[in-house]
Amino acid sequence: MKVRARWLIPLAALPLVGLLAYGFRTDPRAVPSPLVGRPAPDFELTAFDGKALSLQGYRGKVLVLNFWASWCYPACYEEAPVLEDAWRRSGGQGVVVLGVAIQDKEPASKEFIQRFGLTFPNAPDPDGKVSIDYGVYGVPETFVIDRRGMIRRKHVGAVTEAVFREWVEPLLRESAASGGARPVPGVADRPDDRRPQAS
Amino acid sequence: MRAVPLVAALLLILAVAAGSGREATAAPVRDEDVLAVASQLRCVVCQNLSVADSPSEMAQQMRGLIRERLASGDRPEQVMDYFVQRYGEWVLLAPPARGLNLLLWLAPFGAVVAGLAMVLMLSRRWRRRPAPLESAPTPAVGPAERERLAAELERLGD
Numbered sequence: 001m002k003v004r005a006r007w008l009i010p011l012a013a014l015p016l017v018g019l020l021a022y023g024f025r026t027d028p029r030a031v032p033s034p035l036v037g038r039p040a041p042d043f044e045l046t047a048f049d050g051k052a053l054s055l056q057g058y059r060g061k062v063l064v065l066n067f068w069a070s071w072c073y074p075a076c077y078e079e080a081p082v083l084e085d086a087w088r089r090s091g092g093q094g095v096v097v098l099g100v101a102i103q104d105k106e107p108a109s110k111e112f113i114q115r116f117g118l119t120f121p122n123a124p125d126p127d128g129k130v131s132i133d134y135g136v137y138g139v140p141e142t143f144v145i146d147r148r149g150m151i152r153r154k155h156v157g158a159v160t161e162a163v164f165r166e167w168v169e170p171l172l173r174e175s176a177a178s179g180g181a182r183p184v185p186g187v188a189d190r191p192d193d194r195r196p197q198a199s
Numbered sequence: 200m201r202a203v204p205l206v207a208a209l210l211l212i213l214a215v216a217a218g219s220g221r222e223a224t225a226a227p228v229r230d231e232d233v234l235a236v237a238s239q240l241r242c243v244v245c246q247n248l249s250v251a252d253s254p255s256e257m258a259q260q261m262r263g264l265i266r267e268r269l270a271s272g273d274r275p276e277q278v279m280d281y282f283v284q285r286y287g288e289w290v291l292l293a294p295p296a297r298g299l300n301l302l303l304w305l306a307p308f309g310a311v312v313a314g315l316a317m318v319l320m321l322s323r324r325w326r327r328r329p330a331p332l333e334s335a336p337t338p339a340v341g342p343a344e345r346e347r348l349a350a351e352l353e354r355l356g357d
Contacts, residue, residue: 034287041285103256128260135285137243137257 041133045123063145070112072139079158080116087120
């Protein structure tokens with residue numbers, strides 16, 4: 001009886017220690033997004049250059065939607081050239097990049113854009129509506145949206161070339177293989193959705 | 200005659216007051232209602248702070264959104280649902296008591312019951328153990344120790 005009791009206490013503590021060992025090793029900020037696999041929330045933004053942007057305008061293209069801030073150093077500074085490079089390589093065909101500056105001051109955002117010579121569209125999100133709609137909890141966060149407007153991947157942290165290789169480029173092939181984009185029922189029914197996709 | 204500008208001024212003040220009063224009622228969402236929802240949501244850029252308590256810009260924007268949704272006629276549960284759909288159940292400070300979460304809710308009660316059982320068991324065992332004797336037998340001093348003591352005393356005496 002006594003011998004059993006002596007082992008009972010550490011034995012009872014074992015699951016707790018296991019739980020803590022698991023819990024402390026996970027990143028409290030890495031929360032899986034419930035939006036992956038679901039239609040991307042619609043948005044309407046006004047770019048820094050005044051152009052109106054909406055999700056509808058990106059139908060049929062693979063959209064890399066990147067949330068950033070000028071104060072987000074170093075991750076946003078690391079990924080900016082990667083995003084710009086990908087945008088220039090695709091030339092607005094197939095893969096498109098859209099940047100949304102969140103929780104930022106407009107002059108600071110513009111300075112950031114100038115500093116990296118970003119040519120892909122960028123827009124502020126002054127009341128945070130778009131970022132909350134996408135369940136963003138930090139910067140940088142990037143959503144990969146396929147040609148049908150479905151969120152296929154959420155990437156937390158700086159975007160790298162590998163992210164484009166693994167998660168963006170396959171979507172281009174996939175869509176081409178299935179014979180162009182099909183509109184999501186009830187989401188989009190625009191004539192250009194039925195247009196066969198180039199590239 | 201001199202009362203005319205005075206009356207006019209009074210009327211003007213009243214009109215302004217009425218106008219501001221109407222403006223206040225045009226926003227029917229009370230701060231308490233916004234905070235009631237916000238205090239149940241986790242501030243997503245903080246650690247262990249609610250949207251109501253956080254001074255961060257993100258929490259501020261979320262409070263604005265909560266107010267907007269309530270103003271548009273959403274019930275508090277619908278507003279919470281909106282956030283859960285985007286951030287997952289993680290965003291709720293109190294996870295709903297179902298599924299695996301039940302473990303979370305019941306574990307504290309289980310721990311209290313286990314603790315009480317342990318205290319009961321131990322106290323019973325301690326009561327069963329015989330009380331220590333009034334005069335504990337002093338360790339016997341053997342002849343060898345007696346001899347050594349005498350020798351050392353003698354040496355001290357020198």
